[in-house]
Amino acid sequence: LAQHYLGRIQADTLNAFTHVDPALTLAQAAAADQRIASGDITALTGIPIAHKDIFVTRDWRSTAGSKMLENYVSPFDATVVEHFKRAGTVTLGKLNCDEFAMGSSNENSYFGAVKNPWDITAVPGGSSGGSAAAIAARLAPAVTGTDTGGSIRQPAAFCGVTGIKPTYGSVSRFGMIAFASSLDQGGPMAQTAEDCSLLLNTMVGFDEKDSTSVTRDKEDFSRDLNQSIKGLRIGVPREFFGAGLASDVEQAVRAALSEYEKLGATLVDISLPKTELSIPVYYIIAPAEASSNLSRFDGVRYGHRATEYKDLNDMYRKTRTEGFGDEVKRRILTGAYVLSHGYYDAYYLQAQKIRRLIAQDFQAAFEQCDVIMGPVAPTVAWDLGAKSDDPVANYLADIFTLSTSLAGLPGMSIPCGFGQGEKNSKRPVGLQIIGNYFAEAKLLNVAHQFQ
Numbered sequence: 001l002a003q004h005y006l007g008r009i010q011a012d013t014l015n016a017f018t019h020v021d022p023a024l025t026l027a028q029a030a031a032a033d034q035r036i037a038s039g040d041i042t043a044l045t046g047i048p049i050a051h052k053d054i055f056v057t058r059d060w061r062s063t064a065g066s067k068m069l070e071n072y073v074s075p076f077d078a079t080v081v082e083h084f085k086r087a088g089t090v091t092l093g094k095l096n097c098d099e100f101a102m103g104s105s106n107e108n109s110y111f112g113a114v115k116n117p118w119d120i121t122a123v124p125g126g127s128s129g130g131s132a133a134a135i136a137a138r139l140a141p142a143v144t145g146t147d148t149g150g151s152i153r154q155p156a157a158f159c160g161v162t163g164i165k166p167t168y169g170s171v172s173r174f175g176m177i178a179f180a181s182s183l184d185q186g187g188p189m190a191q192t193a194e195d196c197s198l199l200l201n202t203m204v205g206f207d208e209k210d211s212t213s214v215t216r217d218k219e220d221f222s223r224d225l226n227q228s229i230k231g232l233r234i235g236v237p238r239e240f241f242g243a244g245l246a247s248d249v250e251q252a253v254r255a256a257l258s259e260y261e262k263l264g265a266t267l268v269d270i271s272l273p274k275t276e277l278s279i280p281v282y283y284i285i286a287p288a289e290a291s292s293n294l295s296r297f298d299g300v301r302y303g304h305r306a307t308e309y310k311d312l313n314d315m316y317r318k319t320r321t322e323g324f325g326d327e328v329k330r331r332i333l334t335g336a337y338v339l340s341h342g343y344y345d346a347y348y349l350q351a352q353k354i355r356r357l358i359a360q361d362f363q364a365a366f367e368q369c370d371v372i373m374g375p376v377a378p379t380v381a382w383d384l385g386a387k388s389d390d391p392v393a394n395y396l397a398d399i400f401t402l403s404t405s406l407a408g409l410p411g412m413s414i415p416c417g418f419g420q421g422e423k424n425s426k427r428p429v430g431l432q433i434i435g436n437y438f439a440e441a442k443l444l445n446v447a448h449q450f451q
């Protein structure tokens with residue numbers, strides 16, 4: 001298996017990987033073979049997996065898609081990586097992503113954009129663009145991603161694969177290079193919900209090294225896959241189907257909803273009135289946390305350091321000027337601004353209050369329905385370069401994924417057809433399924449019944 005995928009990766013022209021090391025991979029594969037021969041197996045022993053380059057790994061470089069960490073090799077594994085190693089998976093390498101996971105198109109990577117396998121003139125989505133492209137192009141059967149405001153769900157939608165962002169606190173953030181700590185959440189991407197359930201079984205678990213990790217009994221996320229969904233109440237939020245939703249996306253999503261009705265579900269008209277506010281709220285809170293998290297990249301502790309400088313301050317300035325890309329700098333500036341004296345109350349505190357109201361909207365909705373469904377993004381994947389000079393256009397396209405993240409709820413994306421975009425090419429559409437806290441097994445069941 002490892003040889004098969006390494007062969008495909010070597011022929012890859014999508015730029016999905018940032019680092020592969022076939023010798024290391026094959027050594028892990030040999031160890032997995034031995035383990036299998038001795039009968040010591042888990043559901044994932046010998047299965048090749050690739051990690052978003054946000055998870056630190058002991059043997060491969062961990063770059064976060066940034067020049068700042070171009071040659072950085074971590075002395076330890078992220079908890080997620082450790083879990084997979086213990087299960088006997090074989091690491092194929094590290095996957096390209098937007099710099100520090102900031103972006104929606106994977107064009108913010110220092111290592112260059114990733115191409116969408118369905119149409120190489122389109123973006124794969126972001127920030128886990130390399131992860132989604134690798135699954136879609138069959139460069140890996142399983143990958144990890146991270147989702148702060150949609151980075152698993154939106155690239156999964158753009159590349160026609162399945163991805164799930166679990167409830168905040170389910171998957172350890174230890175060793176996941178931090179972007180916005182109150183939102184960051186790791187999760188799997190694969191071809192199907194069934195595969196995702198097996199990956200989630202390995203990823204989820206309490207970790208004392210992550211202060212926001214939740215303690216819960218171990219669950220088997222594949223336990224309900226085959227349950228009937230007769231009588232399931234699907235909330236369809238009005239605000240997800242308004243102006244701005246492209247007609248090709250709307251058509252594919254509505255067709256999926258009719259399929260669910262045929263499977264015995266009922267559609268319930270619901271409202272998530274603060275959906276629109278999730279954009280300004282997220283783009284205040286996420287940069288605020290990013291500005292604090294990224295202060296550690298100072299040229300002293302690790303990563304890039306400027307070679308010529310006058311004094312310590314000059315070293316900081318040059319290191320960060322050279323090491324960070326434009327979008328990262330934009331977020332640091334915005335974050336520092338909204339946290340500064342005189343603006344904190346007006347922006348940051350206000351955003352935190354609205355964040356609470358957004359979470360309450362979901363709780364009100366879940367009194368009327370079991371899951372919520374809608375589009376993942378307002379359009380199919382756009383052309384490479386089409387929005388790269390327009391950060392606000394990128395932010396606006398996150399409208400349907402941000403509120404779930406702000407509320408800490410689980411959400412997933414499954415392929416539900418194709419649109420044309422503006423180019424009359426075949427570009428995948430994702431159906432978003434949102435559940436209440438810790439309803440991952442339900443989401444996977446609902447997704448599996450459709451697949």
Ligand code: GLN
Pocket residue numbers: 101102103104126127146147148149150151152179286398
């Ligand atoms: N597109 C969003 C952003 O740029 C979300 C990214 C993410 O989930 N990591 O912040």
